[in-house]
Every structure is written in structure tokens, then in C-alpha cells.
Amino acid sequence: MQAVGVIPRRKEIRLLEHHAPQISANDEVRIRALEVGICGTDKEICTFVYGAPPAGSEYLVLGHESLGQVVEVGTSVRDLKPGDLVVPSVRRPCPHQHCQPCRADLQDFCATGDFTERGIKMKHGFMTEYYVEQEKFLTYVPPELRDVAVLVEPLTVAEKGLAQVWKVQQRLPWTLGNGGGKPPGYGLKAVVLGAGPVGILGAMALLANGFETYVYSRSKKPNPKAELVESLGAQYISSLTDSVNQLAERIGNIDLVYEAVGAAKISYDVLRVLGTNGIFVFTGIPAPRPPIEVDADIIMRNLVLKNQLVVGTVNADKAAFQNAIRDLAVFSKRWPSELRALITGRFTLENYRELLVGERGGIKNVIALA
Ligand SMILES: [Zn+2]
Numbered sequence: 306m307q308a309v310g311v312i313p314r315r316k317e318i319r320l321l322e323h324h325a326p327q328i329s330a331n332d333e334v335r336i337r338a339l340e341v342g343i344c345g346t347d348k349e350i351c352t353f354v355y356g357a358p359p360a361g362s363e364y365l366v367l368g369h370e371s372l373g374q375v376v377e378v379g380t381s382v383r384d385l386k387p388g389d390l391v392v393p394s395v396r397r398p399c400p401h402q403h404c405q406p407c408r409a410d411l412q413d414f415c416a417t418g419d420f421t422e423r424g425i426k427m428k429h430g431f432m433t434e435y436y437v438e439q440e441k442f443l444t445y446v447p448p449e450l451r452d453v454a455v456l457v458e459p460l461t462v463a464e465k466g467l468a469q470v471w472k473v474q475q476r477l478p479w480t481l482g483n484g485g486g487k488p489p490g491y492g493l494k495a496v497v498l499g500a501g502p503v504g505i506l507g508a509m510a511l512l513a514n515g516f517e518t519y520v521y522s523r524s525k526k527p528n529p530k531a532e533l534v535e536s537l538g539a540q541y542i543s544s545l546t547d548s549v550n551q552l553a554e555r556i557g558n559i560d561l562v563y564e565a566v567g568a569a570k571i572s573y574d575v576l577r578v579l580g581t582n583g584i585f586v587f588t589g590i591p592a593p594r595p596p597i598e599v600d601a602d603i604i605m606r607n608l609v610l611k612n613q614l615v616v617g618t619v620n621a622d623k624a625a626f627q628n629a630i631r632d633l634a635v636f637s638k639r640w641p642s643e644l645r646a647l648i649t650g651r652f653t654l655e656n657y658r659e660l661l662v663g664e665r666g667g668i669k670n671v672i673a674l675a
């Protein structure tokens with residue numbers, strides 16, 4: 306069968322002939338790939354800065370944002386049956402007995418670094434016709450989400466981030482939904498950095514949780530992403546027209562920053578204006594660059610005097626996948642056209658090169674296999 310992969314040793318990106326996988330254990334599920342989303346991680350792997358093939362393979366099949374349909378289940382699979390829609394998670398636990406997070410099915414917190422990731426690190430991905438996965442790494446998707454469920458994996462970034470926020474901000478017992486039946490973000494102000502798919506999905510999650518939400522991104526208005534963001538009920542502010550200080554003046558106390566831009570300069574500049582008792586959630590992974598100047602004294606003073614928190618978050622656990630599917634249903638009711646507008650193009654496997662190394666724009670581009 307066909308697959309798109311990279312051959313790092315030869316710095317090649319190719320349409321490959323890949324063996325069709327079969328079920329080899331009772332808890333496995335064979336899945337037909339329906340859609341796979343393309344993101345910055347895939348594009349970075351195609352520049353060969355990271356991305357490792359499985360042991361014994363010259364190539365790595367790409368793709369980690371998948372929607373699939375079950376075609377066959379092993380004898381001990383309990384909750385899935387042929388025809389069901391599923392989304393697989395990405396990270397698989399390390400083998401070490403002493404790694405407590407991995408042994409507790411929380412490999413997103415793996416302590417050894419020896420985890421693997423499908424389509425990224427030493428396990429083949431989902432940019433292919435069929436794949437096999439253990440049931441525990443799959444989450445069921447209701448059929449009504451068929452056309453948007455490829456967005457589940459990028460939404461898990463915000464879901465895990467918010468799960469961290471709810472946990473650590475319990476230090477503020479008078480806020481975060483403790484006001485009697487109000488959504489947890491009621492009366493609080495959130496800033497999203499970046500207007501890519503992770504940022505826009507994060508803005509949807511923040512709005513759905515009741516935050517007054519601002520998206521701070523580079524492009525000047527009017528532009529299609531700004532229009533989309535504002536039709537959700539968030540405010541779009543361009544960094545070309547409003548400086549970080551102006552942003553802070555406009556908003557007032559910034560209770561939460563959700564960073565989805567992957568650039569350090571703007572992020573640390575916005576950290577400087579985080580509000581009292583605020584939390585700053587980093588999700589981006591910047592490419593290494595020479596050191597930059599930051600207002601370290603102001604940032605350190607504020608962290609102390611304003612009781613601020615900075616938290617980084619990577620990958621996602623099972624709960625984040627379940628929450629993403631639940632919230633996607635909420636988004637689909639509240640913003641049916643805007644949610645679908647996030648998927649700006651559907652392509653065939655043969656279009657891989659244009660999507661991975663070409664200049665194809667848009668928000669989220671998807672390879673549709675069926
Ligand atoms: Zn991705």
C-alpha cells in the first residue's frame with residue numbers, strides 16, 4: 306500500500322510502498338485511514354532537523370493527526386467494532402519499569418525521554434492507507450464529527466494546557482468557576498498568541514470555557530484568520546498595529562496567556578505584561594536561535610509580586626483526547642461554519658509534496674484518503 310514518508314539518511318521525502326499491517330495481538334485494532342492533518346511538525350521533519358525511523362527501517366511514515374475507521378478488531382478488544390470512527394494518540398510509553406508516568410499511562414510526562422511517537426519518533430505514522438494500533442491508544446469519535454475529527458489531535462494541545470490550568474489555578478479558590486454555576490473562565494481574560502490552527506482551536510476552547518478572549522497575531526486586519534477569530538466572538542489584535550504595551554492597556558488584567566506561536570521573542574514580551582495571579586501556558590517549540598534580550602528584571606519582579614505561574618505543556622493524555630472530542634461537538638454546535646472553515650483544503654496522498662515542502666497556505670490542510 307501507499308504511504309508518505311521521509312528517508313532521513315538520504316534527505317528524501319517520498320511516496321513509498323509500505324507493507325500493509327496486520328493484527329498481531331489480541332488488543333490490536335486494524336484501521337483504515339480516512340484523513341490526516343498536516344502541521345508544522347510534519348514540515349519540520351521534512352527539513353530533517355528531527356524525525357527518526359523505527360529501528361531497522363530506512364524510512365519513517367509521516368502523519369500524527371489522524372481520523373480512521375475500524376476495519377478489524379483483536380479478540381480482546383472491548384469497546385470498538387468495525388465501522389467505528391477513531392482518533393489515535395501520538396506518544397507511546399518508554400519501556401523502563403522505573404518510569405512512573407509511563408507506567409501510569411501518562412507518557413506525556415515521560416521522565417526518561419525514551420518514549421516513541423507515531424509519525425515523529427521511531428514509530429511509523431498515519432499518512433498511509435491502513436494502520437494497526439492498540440485499543441488503549443484509540444479514542445472513539447461519534448459519527449456526526451466525521452468531517453471535523455481530524456482536528457482532535459491539534460485540539461488536544463489546548464485541552465492538556467487547560468487541564469493544567471484548572472489544576473494549578475485551584476490556588477485561586479474564589480475564581481475559575483467557583484462563582485456558582487458559571488463557566489470556569491467567567492470574568493477572566495485570556496490572550497492567545499498566534500492564529501494558526503492550534504491558536505484558533507485554543508481560542509475556541511477558551512471562549513467555550515467563558516473567557517473573554519483576545520488573539521494576538523502578526524498579520525494586520527483585515528485578513529481571513531482575523532475574520533474567523535472575530536466571528537467566534539474573540540477579538541483579534543495585530544502586533545503590527547498594537548505593541549505589547551498597547552495590548553495590555555486595551556485588555557486590562559491578563560489572567561491567562563495561551564502561547565501557540567512557537568517564537569520566544571514575542572512570548573517573553575507578552576509574559577512581561579501578564580496580570581496579577583496570571584498563568585502563562587507555553588505550547589510552542591522554537592527553533593534554536595542566538596540569545597535575545599528579555600526584560601528579565603521586570604519579568605522576575607512580576608512573577609513574585611503578582612503570584613504568576615509559567616507552565617509548559619507537551620503532548621496529551623487520554624483525558625485530553627476525550628475532552629477534545631467532547632469540545633469539538635460543542636464547537637460544532639456553536640460555530641458550525643467557523644469550525645469547518647479551519648480545514649482550508651482536502652488533498653490526495655499524491656499532493657504530499659506541495660503540502661509538506663510547498664507554499665500551500667491556509668489554516669489546516671488535510672490529506673483525505675477515503
Ligand atoms: Zn501536528
Ligand SMILES: [Zn+2]
Pocket residue numbers: 398399400401404406407408412414415416417418419420
Ligand atoms: Zn517513560
